[in-house]
Amino acid sequence: MxxxxxxxxxxxxxxxxxxxxxxxxxxxxxxxxxxxxxxxxxxxxxxATPDPGPPADERSYAYLLGLYLGDGCISPHTRGTGYYLRVACADAWPGLLQLCREAITKVRPGIGVHILQKQGYGMVTSYSRHWPSLFPQHGPGKKHERTIALEPWQQEIVDVHPWEFIRGLVHSDGCRITNWTTRVVADEKKRYEYPRYFFTNLSADITRLYTDTLNKVGVDWKRSNSHNISVARRASVALMDTHVGPKC
Missing domain, CATH: 1.10.10 (Arc Repressor Mutant, subunit A)
Known part of the structure; x- marks a missing residue:
């Protein structure tokens, strides 16, 4: 069946x-x-489809919310009243695809989750009548062309699990890279490497949600441009490494 x-x-x-x-x-x-x-x-x-109530696992929901705001969408089914939650995960990060799948099953235990393979990425897909109520940021048009704001109950979850929300955003629209430079020390040129995190999103609202949450956990950040947030200070990078880490 x-x-x-x-x-x-x-x-x-x-x-x-x-x-x-x-x-x-x-x-x-x-x-x-x-x-x-x-x-x-x-x-x-x-x-009967009663109100689904709160997410079954709020920690996983905070992570999934970050993924959704970065690379997710909700679309109605053409044959019925249900909706598809879709999150795009690049093939370069196979571990991310599995993390997304696990988060969905923890948020809604027993729900079906499928992977639709596309060129260069996998679309993690799940059907439910209740996705719009769990992600009320759903709406017509692109996210950066409309207002994105968390509902009070969502903000409460993010306040309790800020690092999971940050991790979801970074795993969707961010990266950890290693920069390098050279310095002359005692007449000898030496190479120095230093890691940093970047987050890029065209939505000013989503970017603000990211930086507001960074502020709450004590991470220093700088705005490279209107869409790009950089974390480069050693102590802040160490915090990000502990709670976020590179994509896998």
Missing amino acids: YDMGTRKWALALVDQGRSLNSVSKETGISRAAIRSWQERIEPLPRM
Whole structure:
């Protein structure tokens, strides 16, 4: 038996113009089953969907919220009243894809989570009727073209788990790099390396959420430009290394 989320995921692939054969190979679901769902997806019995309440795991939610604000979106299903949460994770960071998947399952235990492989990245995808209530920042248009503000209950979660929120934002739109320079010491040129963190997002609101949270945990930061935040002081980088670390 397949849950409704799995059925709608398979049908969404068909809606993209994919053949039943290719969808069957990707999902492991027989063509006959997919064909039958196409014919009777609306008459399938629907269970009551009460308000989902708060996230089951607030620590994981803080991390997932950071990922969503950076590289996530919510879109309605074309055949029903549910929604897809999608978070893009680059193939260069396979560990990130798994962390995202685990966060979703902790926030909503028992929910289906699927990976749709695209060119250069994997789209972590999960179907639910309740994603818009869990991520009320959802709306039409690009995030940087509209207001992004946390609801009071979301801010409370971020205040309790600030590092998880920061980690999610950095894992989506940030990076840890190593800069270097040379200095002449006792007539000898020496190379010095120093790590730093960067975060880049076109949304001034999301950038402000990031810097406000950095302030709360005692991380010094500088604005390289209107969209780029740098953390370079040794003590602050050490804090970031302890609680965030490089992508994996």
